[in-house]
Amino acid sequence: MSQPLSTALLLRRHPERAMADRAAAIAVLDEARVCHVGFVEDGRPWVIPTTYGRDGDLLYLHGAAVGRLMRTLTSGLDVCVTVTLLDGLVLARSAFAHSMNYRSVLVAGTAVEVVDVDAKLHALRCIVDHVLPGRWDEVRPPSSQELDATSVLMLPLDNISAKVRSGAPVDSKSDRALTLWAGDIPLRQVIGDPRPDGAVCESLPLPRSVVGLLE
């Protein structure tokens, strides 16, 4: 079994970048759409991207019951779930001081399977509504067969750490005297036009969830 977990470990480098505010860390989880889940199988690390949901102090993950991730995790395994929002490029006058602006949250702990049907449906609602708020109520809910084919895991947000870097590069005083351009370049994600699939009748209006996303 693994060693006890200490969140102090997570912040050994650049402690000034730690987000002290738990609410700010949770806001990052709520803004991002994909996490990277790390786990150990046969002594080897694996990192898999997936969607997730959050309700209060619980993070939900899901996947096909036969998939690599779920097959491994349903026994209650240690995971590290990391979410990163990339906010920009940081271009300094020295190669060394180049960096990125970002907000990143790391949740470490032991994920356990959600087996109760109602709890599982609630978790899936959280996951679908995380991708697009309000979407769950617009669509056909899972059949019992679909529910059986999906595993859901929950991870308590007990060990959560967050880091943020923002703003201009930090060059030394002597580097700042060089006649070199330095600064930062923001990056952001934009939402394109919804593309109805081939079976959507032309007169069907956009659902409220999509209208909300585009506002």
Place this chain on the structure above:
Amino acid sequence: MSQPLSTALLLRRHPERAMADRAAAIAVLDEARVCHVGFVEDGRPWVIPTTYGRDGDLLYLHGAAVGRLMRTLTSGLDVCVTVTLLDGLVLARSAFAHSMNYRSVLVAGTAVEVVDVDAKLHALRCIVDHVLPGRWDEVRPPSSQELDATSVLMLPLDNISAKVRSGAPVDSKSDRALTLWAGDIPLRQVIGDPRPDGAVCESLPLPRSVVGLLE
């Protein structure tokens, strides 16, 4: 020590989403700016976001020599480096068929430290130029002190697997008959206006690297 690695393991689920083309997988590595590095420490998984570079069949990672990642990796440890580009939301008529459009690459292997000074400088050039092509030649190169404070790791691209999902949702025939909107919504990253830092003189033009990025 860990078990031998089989990339077949990586594609057990949704094998139809595998990118057969190695060049396409490498194009994903080249397009993304941040990777998530997974490693095992004291039996526990950790996933940390970082920048990287690529040259041919080598991936380069770097970090402060005293940092968690590098302290762990310099002994030549198993890592899993995963890169994900999120391309859109996939909104189906059933909760179950909701998905994301994405391109993701997973590189598994043993990372080893680059110690030769010239090789290290080359790796750092790859990393800086990965963030912004041409930037290395515009800035002050690392001093020997800075070089000592940075560790560089290389990971061969021997075990690389990639997955892609694109296009419309895949609803069942009976679901497609429901009067529900379904489709996909593209997401993309856009580059904002460069913001010079406080020490840049107003008459200084944008460097070629930044002009290239904005084109």
